[in-house]
Amino acid sequence: MKQDLAFLLFASLSFAQTDAGFTLSGTITDSVTHQPVAGARVNCSSIPSDVNGAYSCLMKMPVMIVTKPGYAPLSVIIQLKPADPITRDLELNRAASISGRLMDRESGSPLAGLRVQISMNRTLSGIDRSNGASRPDGSFAFDNLPPGEYSIEVDPPGNSRISFGEPK
Numbered sequence: 001m002k003q004d005l006a007f008l009l010f011a012s013l014s015f016a017q018t019d020a021g022f023t024l025s026g027t028i029t030d031s032v033t034h035q036p037v038a039g040a041r042v043n044c045s046s047i048p049s050d051v052n053g054a055y056s057c058l059m060k061m062p063v064m065i066v067t068k069p070g071y072a073p074l075s076v077i078i079q080l081k082p083a084d085p086i087t088r089d090l091e092l093n094r095a096a097s098i099s100g101r102l103m104d105r106e107s108g109s110p111l112a113g114l115r116v117q118i119s120m121n122r123t124l125s126g127i128d129r130s131n132g133a134s135r136p137d138g139s140f141a142f143d144n145l146p147p148g149e150y151s152i153e154v155d156p157p158g159n160s161r162i163s164f165g166e167p168k
Contacts, residue, residue: 024078024088025056028066031091040068040092071095072146098150099141102134110138115155120148 028037028049036053043065045057057064059078066074071092098118102111114134134140134154 022059023056024059024064024086025054026088026090028053028055028068028090028092030071031093034091037068037071037092040066040071042066066090066092068092069144072144093147095144096147097141097143097145098152099139100152102138102140102154110134110136111156112136112138116140117153117155118142118145119151119153120146121151 024044028040028042029035030037036049036051038049038051038053040049040053040055042049042055042057043063044059044061045055047055049055062078064076064078066076072095074090074092076088076090102114102116103109104111112134115131116134117129117131119129130142130145132140132142
């Protein structure tokens with residue numbers, strides 16, 4: 001199943017202007033269950049969302065970033081305009097993960113220390129590649145990824161490369 005996800009939400013919003021910025025508040029919910037997400041961090045506030053998913057912050061920059069372990073980060077670009085306070089409700093998508101184990105086909109021994117790179121196909125988030133290395137037991141993992149289609153490349157010893165999926 002394909003999931004298209006745009007991390008950058010473009011919005012033209014109005015805010016109540018103070019000397020220090022613009023006031024923005026709302027509720028953060030899970031995009032599937034629509035339940036409140038408590039403890040989400042918003043870069044414009046030092047206080048995480050409460051048990052009801054409610055947040056309030058003073059915007060000084062036009063980019064709002066929301067993070068919570070287990071969820072894909074959400075970036076919202078906001079055009080700042082002086083006006084009344086505004087409520088902006090946000091939905092977080094559960095994060096995806098990719099993991100596996102690299103083993104020698106003939107001996108069954110784990111392949112440690114190999115470079116593993118994942119690339120998100122057709123990304124809009126600006127974060128389209130991530131690198132890592134296989135662990136001593138041959139395992140590798142990439143966590144907190146936005147849902148989407150990925151390609152995996154493994155660089156074994158020598159001048160070869162193994163690819164899974166097709167970069168687009």
